[in-house]
Amino acid sequence: MADKRSRRAEMPAPKVFLARCNTYDQKTVDQRIREAFSAFGGVDAVMPSGSRVLVKPNLLMSYHADKAVTTHPAVIEALLKLLLDAGARVTIGDSPGFGSAARVAQEAGIADVAARLGVRIVEFNESVEVTTPPGSLFRKIYVARAALEADAIINVPKFKSHGQMTLTLAVKNLFGCVVGRRKAQWHMAAGRDHHAFARLLLELASLLAPCFNLIDGIVGMDGNGPSAGRARPMGVLLAGPDALAVDHIAAAIAGISENRLPIEITARQIEHFEASLRQIEVVGAKVQDLALDDFEPPESVDVQFGPRFLRRTLRNALAARPKVDRQQCQACGICADSCPPQAMTLRNTRIEIDHSACISCFCCQEMCPHHAIDTRRGWLARLLIHRST
Template sequence: MHLVAIERVNVYERDAIKSGIIRLLAPLGGMGAFVGPGERVLLKPNMLSAKPPEAAVTTHPEVLRAVVELVQEAGGVALVGDSPGIGGIDRVAERSGMLSVINETGAELTEFAESVEVSGAGTFKRFALARPYLEADKIINLPKLKTHEMMTMTCAVKNLFGAVVGHAKAGWHLKAGADREMFARMLVELYLLRKPDLTIVDAVIAMEGNGPGSGDPRQVGLLLAGANAVSVDVIAAEIAGIPKKLLYVEQVAARLGIDGADRSTISTAGLSVDEACVADFRLPHISDVQFGLPPFLKNRLRHYLTSRPCVMPEKCRLCGICRDACPPHAIEIRDGKLHFDYHACIRCFCCRELCPDGALDVKDGALSRLIKIFL
């Protein structure tokens, strides 16, 4: 059985978070069960972009602080690393409040700059992953529980996509991002290359709606932890009430028989799932109404069936971040306006994820809107 611990913590107060994480890890054997003296332990928070903690875009700095201190108390050397979606790691760490924690605790901020190519054993034969991620003695995964416009939920497994360095993420979106199930398969295969030793989820304040960068903070008041990241995702999704048909990563993991995907093999400690459940957790505004169409027809009708990003001119300051981040280069600035090439757009929503001003919205395709009227 895979054990997932659930603990109630309602505020990001320093002592409350640390004592909450100690209680959280107790059923799993405490931090000492995962970290040995002298081990270099990479902490992998969500460092998507340079947003303040209250925006709920990144892992909260007090969660990071508590884990760093517990790693150090167990004799480990704490490293903090990620590859932000936009902006340098120093800027993101500073704006998110993590840099002050790193400086105060004596942890080491580790930039994911150099990649190492590793062989995959599934559909995707080669991955280039950050050297510090591969070479750390132990990895502690520190995701934020958020909605995600492409994968519906980003939590334990999706957070590991940060091991892909910088602009290589755009390449993966271009290669696998046109199909949600294919992208989910890539995430699962990446996870299998180097599984984290421990996952601790920051869900004290989660993100609902149009996450992972443009959603709304939602008080949930929970911390979750487990040694198996897939099992942690299964329980997190159950707590948020997300339908299984929308959990692309978990569906792929179950089809592949990945350890931890079968709910019957997961037990919980601390709060029960029923006690932890969140009512009316708002999901992203996504639609992909393709009804199992054959590929040749799906490709022809995709523009009319799927949701797509669109600009809100009153908020857009034409900074060009979305244009530069777009994997298929489907965005351009022309005549003082933002223009989308929807036939090239792969609906990965990287533009919305990285827009610093929340200036991009989602619009249903014409046939999709019609279908919703009559359903």
């Protein structure tokens, strides 16, 4: 299956819609999301009438909507109403990190919205092997059949910080279209190289090519995201057909330099991805009016500078590692089950980490339901920060 990247270079400069939205009041959210589609010619211009549309929210794991881990149900409701009014045949789907999509959607308040509007929630439990285009880093990608067979995907991420990728936005949200345990295999395939993982995410986004991306940043998360950080009002909605361009503007709002974003650094090295970052036209609100001056990034540091032979040493000295908070830990073992290289072991009631095997993917932190995993910077990073304060 060919992806749409070959057409990217000839496409006009990407456009991103940006709006201030400080509330989940349904009428207000309905209005903003209608404006988002109008900026691109309306729902009918974004996808053909009668399409089978898959709505892909962030359903990481079971949390109440107030925790800002999952996409808010008011955003999903506004989107579903617009799509159904336009005659689309809509389903909602995801492959959560833990638990079923139905269970996570229930806790997040999305299942009630779906039931009220007659929309089915599908589990991603069957993978399809897809051969990637020449030049891809990975020759094959396995994606959920439901995502591949939809006529159109609408990607609805939550605006959050992320230990490995610094931010999780539209591109990263599509990793949920990889089914269950296959996610761990991809983490292992990329290993400690966050840029290889970023390349996989870019290739996956290119393959799935959502027709529209709508980032819920009304209340987002900073600090130790994507599940253990601080839920915080951000007051923004972003939208557009180009996931990478939308993410670029979101990062600008968070004040995160592109040098801290593995996805963006990787994209800039590859022409067909780099095109998404050229001359982005922002419509609606202005970035400077919505910029956050207190967004706390995660503590992780990736090392891509210095001579290649020194990078490993530097990475070990600088990179953040997971650290278990013994007071918080409930010895449930979920982190050990989620650890791609099985670097964690639950012994009696203690989690032990083999740091020589750890690939700093932070899946453990993402999955810990008790927020018992902190990040600890490498010794050199701690020393440098201590000296500068």
